[in-house]
Amino acid sequence: MQNPIKIKIRHLYFYYKTRTILENINIDIHANTITSITGPSGQGKSSFLTILNRLCHNMDGARVDGQVTIDFGNGFEDIFQKNYALPELRKRVGMVFQAPNPLPVSIYKNVTFPLKLAGKKNKDSIREKVKNALEHAFLWDEVKDRLSDDARLLSGGQQQRLCLARSLVLDPQVLLLDEPTSSLDETSVQVIEELLARLKNRCTIIMVSHYMDQVKRVADQQFILRDRQLKPG
Numbered sequence: 224m225q226n227p228i229k230i231k232i233r234h235l236y237f238y239y240k241t242r243t244i245l246e247n248i249n250i251d252i253h254a255n256t257i258t259s260i261t262g263p264s265g266q267g268k269s270s271f272l273t274i275l276n277r278l279c280h281n282m283d284g285a286r287v288d289g290q291v292t293i294d295f296g297n298g299f300e301d302i303f304q305k306n307y308a309l310p311e312l313r314k315r316v317g318m319v320f321q322a323p324n325p326l327p328v329s330i331y332k333n334v335t336f337p338l339k340l341a342g343k344k345n346k347d348s349i350r351e352k353v354k355n356a357l358e359h360a361f362l363w364d365e366v367k368d369r370l371s372d373d374a375r376l377l378s379g380g381q382q383q384r385l386c387l388a389r390s391l392v393l394d395p396q397v398l399l400l401d402e403p404t405s406s407l408d409e410t411s412v413q414v415i416e417e418l419l420a421r422l423k424n425r426c427t428i429i430m431v432s433h434y435m436d437q438v439k440r441v442a443d444q445q446f447i448l449r450d451r452q453l454k455p456g
């Protein structure tokens with residue numbers, strides 16, 4: 224039996240100024256699955272991800288039409304609604320970028336940062352959440368004795384897992400990954416792929432990837448973005 228639908232996208236158009244990037248996209252994404260988006264460079268894969276947490280609304284000249292509704296547990300909610308609380312949306316829909324971007328602070332503070340932003344103050348609870356997030360990102364054992372080290376001292380693969388932990392600490396229901404392994408060596412790629420297979424028990428993952436073999440290994444549903452359309456892969 225298929226998992227319930229988590230995200231419904233209907234008649235979605237996306238523009239940068241007068242240029243149409245996406246045209247009449249209609250797809251469903253099921254809960255606790257991995258959906259991959261592949262396709263040639265410059266077609267709008269990253270732009271598509273930024274629609275789903277409304278990061279695109281911060282970009283000059285970007286405009287969206289159509290409907291994206293997500294079921295966060297209380298029925299489908301229209302995320303483009305004017306009064307939709309953006310901080311709440313970004314808590315529920317996490318994003319990890321192509322190049323690891325740790326903050327220039329300790330490993331521990333990198334993961335507590337979103338909790339502090341969300342106003343969390345209880346130190347014991349924060350410590351517990353950090354440990355959980357690092358465990359879920361397969362990083363805890365490697366960093367538990369050096370949590371106060373500068374995060375930039377970690378390897379590329381560790382930094383990418385730290386960025387994942389930073390997203391996971393808010394317990395997102397949807398996780399957007401923009402080429403999460405493109406800057407990593409083979410071993411780190413394997414670790415991240417294993418991690419994704421586990422993570423889909425906790426959230427719904429949408430991943431942009433350039434690597435068809437990776438997509439075949441991890442994705443439950445594949446789309447190719449070409450000529451402004453998302454076509455089943």
Ligand SMILES: Nc1ncnc2c1ncn2[C@@H]1O[C@H](COP(=O)(O)OP(=O)(O)OP(=O)(O)O)[C@@H](O)[C@H]1O
Nearest residue numbers: 239244263264265266267268269270271282283284
């Ligand atoms: N802020 C912006 N303003 C105007 N145009 C933009 C902006 N961001 C991206 N674009 C353009 O929109 C198109 C889609 O870009 P996007 O980065 O989404 O493509 P992509 O498929 O993810 O590419 P790649 O695989 O190379 O990362 C590109 O032609 C890009 O130049």
